[in-house]
Amino acid sequence: MSNPAGLISAVTYRDPKAALAWLEAAFGFELVFLIEGEDASVAHAEMSHGASRVMIGGEWSPAHASPASIGGKTTQTIHIYIEGDVDAHCQTAAAAGAEIVEPPATQFYGARTYRCRDLEGHLWTVSADVETVSVEEMERRSGLKITVAKG
């Protein structure tokens, strides 16, 4: 199957099989592709959320580490955009064991967001648009200079 141009994050876990179950329970991601080898280890896995996918893998090379293996550090974070209730999403994630780092709050740019750590310490930000805010209003609220490409 050919893939259209786009981006996919591959997220590293010590226990990718546990991560697959957790990400489904906490965020509602759906498993779309899984290859297990002779020892039932995860050779390749992809989950979907809306039109997006993430790959879930183990620490398969010296360059790949879970935050759980490097003192909780991460070098990138992933944002989940939902069409729905961020607070309810947060409750579901917390019930699945997510550590809520920042509880739901409405941001100056018109999104309600929360941030959490998953079972191995990856940081996820969950966001839903709740208000349409003009660039001028964003600048007024935040004091930032905002540049938006004219599409």
Add this chain to the structure above:
Amino acid sequence: MSSRIVVSLRIAASPEVVFDAFVDDIAVWWRPNGLFAFTPRSPGVMAFEDGRLVERLPNGKVFEVGVVSVWERGARLVFGWRQAAFTPDMNTEVEVRFEAVGEGTRVTVEHRGWDSVPAPHVARHGFPNAAFLARHGEWWRNLLAGLAARANSVHLGAGDEGLS
């Protein structure tokens, strides 16, 4: 003994429509893959008939891919999957699950048993196990995309206009 391929796709049609498209229209949505041909004379025309999945070959012969062991319309389908080059002790199995999700269906294919086919076997084309399974899994993704196109055309009432 636990190598397996799992591929899942949401299709915007009911489980019954997707199940019927899977079994009744397999000749329409199937996309042969030369790397994983059932016989040296493949591709032929796929069909579920007499409790079996078969490939009707261009020379008129019928190759039995496998026997259907579970046929639960709109829910579950399980059948055997053998290539002509398999020895009697080599067997793989395909389980297809049809799960209602909202107004659509999440169809999941689980293909297992590849550990019964040893690494040097011709069916594996010399690929390491994970690479072989990944290539085969990509084919299943392709197949489910074909199934989705077929099921959607049935769902939308296009009927046989989807035939090509």
